[in-house]
Amino acid sequence: MPDCLPRREDQAIRDACRTFTQVLRSDLKFEGLFQFVPESLFAAIPLLNPDNPNFEDWKSIGTKVLVVTRADLAGNDLSVEARVHFVDSGQAMLTKRYSGRADNPRSFAHQLSDDIMALTQYRGVARTRIAFASDRDSTKEKRTKELYIVDYDGFNPRRVTVNNSLNILPAWRPDGQALAYVSYRQDRSPLIFLAEIFAGRSRANISGEPSGSQAFAPAWSPDGKRVVFASTRAGNMEIFSANADGTQVRRLTNSAASDTAPCFSPTGQEIAFTSNRTGTPQVYLMDDEGLNLRRLTTVGNYNDAPAWNPSKQYSEIAFTARIEGGFEVAVIDLATRQVRQITEGRGSCEYPAWAPNGRHLVFSCNRGGIWQIGVAARDGREVNSLATGPGNNVQPDWGP
């Protein structure tokens, strides 16, 4: 992937090109599907002719796919032309021209990265966002948390809630337009709210809790029509599901223990959740009517926070496990029941959520007393922390 080439000699275009190239490389590297020809090898071949690349040159340094990009600027309008070639055949797999405002060249690169990913069997994540809770606008005395969203790479943090209360457990509606979350702002009692973040609308108590009842841990069905959550309306904490407007409530669990942290399977027909009915928290599975209950986790005495891989390609559930006194993110394969540990030696890590394509995980780790968002590939490689900004950043959810 050679650098983006400016159409004209102009510092502003050069700068935009540099950002574009950096972001596109980092987006495509993140996806983990491509090997990059080292840039140091580019010097061994003649300079790229963007209009008519010499594919033999590129083949000689091991290139299979060549991404040629050129940028131009007219006033405040940036345009980027991209061509993706199969080097073997010289065929252009993708030819596109992107234009828009020049202030955020990152978004041009994200768009192209996703278009390149669309040539594979996976959906790209470059334009996805992560929601999380943070105390960055709080003080130790206030102990409030607000919700924020950032681009998947940690850039562009934006605050969602502004109510000086405790706002936690954000869950993206599958259309990416709204977050369900728990807020203590009404009568200091935890209820599920809906924030339509781009429309700027908010709805309170979407699970329809009666007075005095608390609701926690909302999660969406894959079609975005139903919400599954924990509620104390029956006395102790049980799992319920309801339409997103609080109608058609269905009780799914019935035990004297606490049942919480539910999530849907990618088909929407099964639900994973946490229960301490055996005395320790463990992950259980049931169908969406609460039947066919069975225990999933059998190793360890503390397993919580199941997150079902949303891709039907991978049949697995991420969760938080207590391992040797600390907490780690792990994944259990539903067919073999094999558990693989994702995090290790990063302090205490918990609360996994999947990228929409199921190829990465996001979670939160406490290292040295500060909670930061972490990201890892689903096979446990490339564990990195995400620079999302100041404060303790927890409870991430990865949106579409």
Add this chain to the structure above:
Amino acid sequence: MKKSFALLVILALAACGGTKRPPVVATSAGGASGSGSHGTTAPPPEVVSEGPDIRAVDGSGLGQEALSDESGEGGPLADIHFDYDQSSLTDEARATLERHATWIGAHAGLRISVEGHCDDRGTVEYNLALGEQRARSAYDYLVSLGVPRDRLNTVSYGKERPVDFGVSEAAWARNRRAHFAVSR
């Protein structure tokens, strides 16, 4: 001035009742107890505000919405504490709750939000469940002592509202608590 004197009298009654009356253990729907069930003789107000569990309410706050801060440690009803990963009441917690029940009985019109809190050595969601179990343990015991259900509610804060940010046994022990937020 007159108002705060009246309050002190009530507090004195409460403290007195706590020592005389054995706890009612029968579980009922509540409503049996109330502010009228105490004696009518007023002991001297000096008895008040003694002891670690019951502190005199600042009378100036009575007209306001909240009498003790949400998820803090202060207020007229002292926190109770729990063992690690446990929601069952210790003997000490029961004794404290018995005094609380008497105080609540003597203060008609006040509502008590029973908050369950955890130390931060667990996961977010399970701690919210554990916090609810702790609040529920305290709630159930208060109800068994005759406090009407309609004066109580439970709220779990999990590990979200520690009173001590330290990393030590002492800090964790302080955070594993039920707090009683009193409001009108």
